[in-house]
Amino acid sequence: MTIIETIDAFHRGAFHLVQPKGRGHRAGMDAMMLASLVDAEGPVRVADLGAGAGAAGLAVAARVPQAMVTLYERAEEMAEYARKSLNLTENAHLKGRVNVIVADVTLKGDARRAAGLDDDAFDHVIMNPPFNDHQDRRTPDALKAEAHAMTQGLFEDWVRTAGAILKPGGQLSLIARPQSMAEIIAACGRRFGGLELTPIYPRAGESAVRLLATAIKGSRARLNLRPGLVMHDGEAHAFTPFVDDLNNGRAVLKRTGR
Amino acid sequence: MTIIETIDAFHRGAFHLVQPKGRGHRAGMDAMMLASLVDAEGPVRVADLGAGAGAAGLAVAARVPQAMVTLYERAEEMAEYARKSLNLTENAHLKGRVNVIVADVTLKGDARRAAGLDDDAFDHVIMNPPFNDHQDRRTPDALKAEAHAMTQGLFEDWVRTAGAILKPGGQLSLIARPQSMAEIIAACGRRFGGLELTPIYPRAGESAVRLLATAIKGSRARLNLRPGLVMHDGEAHAFTPFVDDLNNGRAVLKRTGR
Numbered sequence: 001m002t003i004i005e006t007i008d009a010f011h012r013g014a015f016h017l018v019q020p021k022g023r024g025h026r027a028g029m030d031a032m033m034l035a036s037l038v039d040a041e042g043p044v045r046v047a048d049l050g051a052g053a054g055a056a057g058l059a060v061a062a063r064v065p066q067a068m069v070t071l072y073e074r075a076e077e078m079a080e081y082a083r084k085s086l087n088l089t090e091n092a093h094l095k096g097r098v099n100v101i102v103a104d105v106t107l108k109g110d111a112r113r114a115a116g117l118d119d120d121a122f123d124h125v126i127m128n129p130p131f132n133d134h135q136d137r138r139t140p141d142a143l144k145a146e147a148h149a150m151t152q153g154l155f156e157d158w159v160r161t162a163g164a165i166l167k168p169g170g171q172l173s174l175i176a177r178p179q180s181m182a183e184i185i186a187a188c189g190r191r192f193g194g195l196e197l198t199p200i201y202p203r204a205g206e207s208a209v210r211l212l213a214t215a216i217k218g219s220r221a222r223l224n225l226r227p228g229l230v231m232h233d234g235e236a237h238a239f240t241p242f243v244d245d246l247n248n249g250r251a252v253l254k255r256t257g258r
Numbered sequence: 259m260t261i262i263e264t265i266d267a268f269h270r271g272a273f274h275l276v277q278p279k280g281r282g283h284r285a286g287m288d289a290m291m292l293a294s295l296v297d298a299e300g301p302v303r304v305a306d307l308g309a310g311a312g313a314a315g316l317a318v319a320a321r322v323p324q325a326m327v328t329l330y331e332r333a334e335e336m337a338e339y340a341r342k343s344l345n346l347t348e349n350a351h352l353k354g355r356v357n358v359i360v361a362d363v364t365l366k367g368d369a370r371r372a373a374g375l376d377d378d379a380f381d382h383v384i385m386n387p388p389f390n391d392h393q394d395r396r397t398p399d400a401l402k403a404e405a406h407a408m409t410q411g412l413f414e415d416w417v418r419t420a421g422a423i424l425k426p427g428g429q430l431s432l433i434a435r436p437q438s439m440a441e442i443i444a445a446c447g448r449r450f451g452g453l454e455l456t457p458i459y460p461r462a463g464e465s466a467v468r469l470l471a472t473a474i475k476g477s478r479a480r481l482n483l484r485p486g487l488v489m490h491d492g493e494a495h496a497f498t499p500f501v502d503d504l505n506n507g508r509a510v511l512k513r514t515g516r
Binding site: 178179181182185186199201204205206207208211222223224225226227228256 | 436437439440443444457459462463464465466469480481482483484485486514
């Protein structure tokens with residue numbers, strides 16, 4: 001069987017991504033919006049949990065010139081695409097700052113540390129946890145199914161790992177469905193505070209299709225439900241200007257507080 | 259000690275409310291927004307749980323000409339204000355359709371039914387559960403403290419009662435703080451579905467201060483995070499037109515689906 005790869009430009013050509021065509025989760029808007037939550041400068045350490053082909057982590061590396069990014073991905077096949085991306089000449093400016101580790105981010109304790117997920121090591125953790133929804137279209141392809149298979153307790157497992165590998169005061173960022181908000185809040189529990197939730201609406205008057213969330217390890221600040229982002233004005237296909245800037249690495253979605 | 263009462267006009271004079279001045283929770287915007295969630299016609303039966311002086315329930319009765327409204331309030335003193343409101347000549351059009359029952363809405367089973375909270379009796383249940391927050395100003399007054407005292411599990415208790423007294427397919431409506439969203443979702447559990455959440459923002463760019471929620475007893479529909487309502491444009495003191503209409507009983511906040 002021949003797997004067709006594509007090379008897609010993101011951030012208006014600031015970096016490129018090798019992805020399988022028709023297999024696995026294809027990176028796009030979600031990964032770019034997730035990356036826009038990392039409001040950082042200097043040599044920060046960033047972990048992308050369940051990185052897939054690495055779109056979100058590479059987007060952070062492309063926008064934050066000194067960021068050191070580790071992509072953690074369980075599926076060797078997807079990790080290999082991330083390595084291919086790093087070997088593209090177009091991505092030469094990222095190569096020394098991004099590494100790829102094949103690891104299951106749901107591991108605990110010593111097994112987690114042995115897999116390369118070190119305690120208190122990162123300034124930022126980003127994640128786009130897999131989800132599934134019975135009301136969605138079927139995903140017959142196995143890799144795609146894995147990328148979308150949200151099982152009970154998955155947020156708990158992923159957020160626990162984020163809590164372990166972040167430095168105190170470090171920031172967790174994630175993108176999820178609005179339907180997962182209670183699970184996200186529960187998973188943050190006492191590990192994280194200052195949870196800030198930002199709905200993403202396709203158009204004015206429509207219900208949210210995604211939820212952006214950030215939280216601070218060890219914070220006691222209370223939850224903040226922030227103004228939503230609207231992707232499109234009226235019937236337009238183009239993104240609204242601020243969303244377009246977020247999608248292209250020209251803006252970050254700043255938190256209201258630390 | 260003399261308790262000063264006020265008589266306040268709501269819905270631009272469509273009904274009036276007797277309230278204690280400086281004691282207890284004073285009804286206002288929250289109660290009117292809650293009432294705006296009841297999208298009903300004809301002789302529907304509506305229960306207002308923890309009705310206080312009855313502002314929200316009276317607002318529904320004022321807007322829906324055939325609605326039959328029962329106000330449930332634990333504090334006899336507050337229930338007495340509701341009765342005083344019903345005896346105002348200005349509220350003569352409401353009197354035969356609104357009754358007041360002194361009852362603890364957290365009662366269960368036979369005790370709940372004995373207190374006048376009948377099973378499967380209502381088309382709509384509305385509630386503005388008390389809340390407290392350590393980051394808030396203190397509320398030294400005892401009645402006010404009771405009205406704001408959100409204790410662990412209170413949403414669970416209130417929503418359980420709503421689930422019991424609603425007819426199948428009946429609608430629960432509530433107003434709460436955004437910080438309570440996880441508790442609301444958990445309390446709805448399997449009793450309710452089709453949860454629709456609408457944030458209320460003071461102004462564009464600010465975080466939400468309230469969350470409106472509706473849910474349908476027995477529904478299996480998934481959660482919907484709806485567009486937020488913005489109360490004020492820019493620096494204006496006046497409400498934005500749609501919020502002003504909701505506040506004045508001239509509009510309802512319709513659900514996207516049943």
